[in-house]
Amino acid sequence: MSQPAFKDPMAQEEALLVVNRLRKAFGQRLMFDIEDWCIEAGRAYVLTGANGVGKTTLLRILAGLESADVSDITFLGRPARLHPYPPELRQAVVYVHQHPVMFSTSVEKNIAYGLEARGLPKQEIAGRVGAALEWAGVTHLTDARPQNLSGGEKQRVALARAKVLEPTLLLLDEPTANLDGASREQVIALIPELVEAGTSVIMACHDRDLIALPGTLRLKLQDGQLHLRAGRRAPPTASLLLGGDRRT
Ligand SMILES: Nc1ncnc2c1ncn2[C@@H]1O[C@H](COP(=O)(O)OP(=O)(O)OP(=O)(O)O)[C@@H](O)[C@H]1O
Numbered sequence: 001m002s003q004p005a006f007k008d009p010m011a012q013e014e015a016l017l018v019v020n021r022l023r024k025a026f027g028q029r030l031m032f033d034i035e036d037w038c039i040e041a042g043r044a045y046v047l048t049g050a051n052g053v054g055k056t057t058l059l060r061i062l063a064g065l066e067s068a069d070v071s072d073i074t075f076l077g078r079p080a081r082l083h084p085y086p087p088e089l090r091q092a093v094v095y096v097h098q099h100p101v102m103f104s105t106s107v108e109k110n111i112a113y114g115l116e117a118r119g120l121p122k123q124e125i126a127g128r129v130g131a132a133l134e135w136a137g138v139t140h141l142t143d144a145r146p147q148n149l150s151g152g153e154k155q156r157v158a159l160a161r162a163k164v165l166e167p168t169l170l171l172l173d174e175p176t177a178n179l180d181g182a183s184r185e186q187v188i189a190l191i192p193e194l195v196e197a198g199t200s201v202i203m204a205c206h207d208r209d210l211i212a213l214p215g216t217l218r219l220k221l222q223d224g225q226l227h228l229r230a231g232r233r234a235p236p237t238a239s240l241l242l243g244g245d246r247r248t
């Protein structure tokens with residue numbers, strides 16, 4: 001009998017990243033102005049909101065790929081910043097694009113790339129890449145060229161490439177958007193395993209099955225604000241606007 005993969009939505013968790021204020025505008029257009037946002041360690045979040053509301057932009061800001069006005073953030077309890085993006089966040093945060101871009105080498109080399117860039121020993125890289133291929137169920141694609149993969153295979157390889165870096169915070173942009181049937185289910189099944197291993201995951205998505213994953217907290221971006229809502233197993237008191245007492 002397997003254990004529930006996610007933590008109790010009401011459990012008290014360590015703060016991974018605390019943002020006191022994050023404001024983003026494109027020219028005169030204010031996208032969002034978020035206050036008091038706490039991303040807990042080892043927690044799964046879905047980030048929902050209408051098309052164009054700024055979900056991708058928000059993930060890219062957290063990944064250091066987009067600028068924003070950010071005041072006062074802490075990472076694992078220590079003061080940090082998003083600009084310039086510091087090495088400790090570069091090490092800890094991994095962003096997976098909705099349409100992952102891959103090098104036209106092999107699947108294995110794509111997964112190994114990030115570890116090579118970090119200068120890990122060859123033997124350790126081989127071990128970690130092998131484990132990631134197995135985890136994502138793509139061992140049979142080790143030598144395949146990424147451009148020949150199906151959408152679902154590509155997404156699983158992208159997750160393996162992210163997981164191998166052992167991120168503390170994994171940002172997934174619409175991980176199931178272009179998938180259906182078994183491909184979609186295979187990708188969804190990988191998410192709880194990431195969280196179980198201690199990774200915080202934020203998924204921008206519209207996928208009801210991702211939103212309904214037990215223990216997942218729902219963040220809704222609307223009217224320039226980020227609202228925290230309870231997952232399906234949480235009692236109604238957990239439905240709060242961020243900035244209030246989010247642990248009630
Ligand atoms: N570099 C940019 N310059 C100006 N406007 C931009 C830029 N990047 C994004 N935008 C605009 O910001 C808005 C938010 O875009 P974003 O891609 O973050 O939305 P989203 O919530 O992810 O939408 P979707 O659900 O369609 O993926 C869009 O209107 C987009 O056109």
Ligand SMILES: [Mg+2]
Pocket residue numbers: 055056057173204
């Ligand atoms: Mg988007």
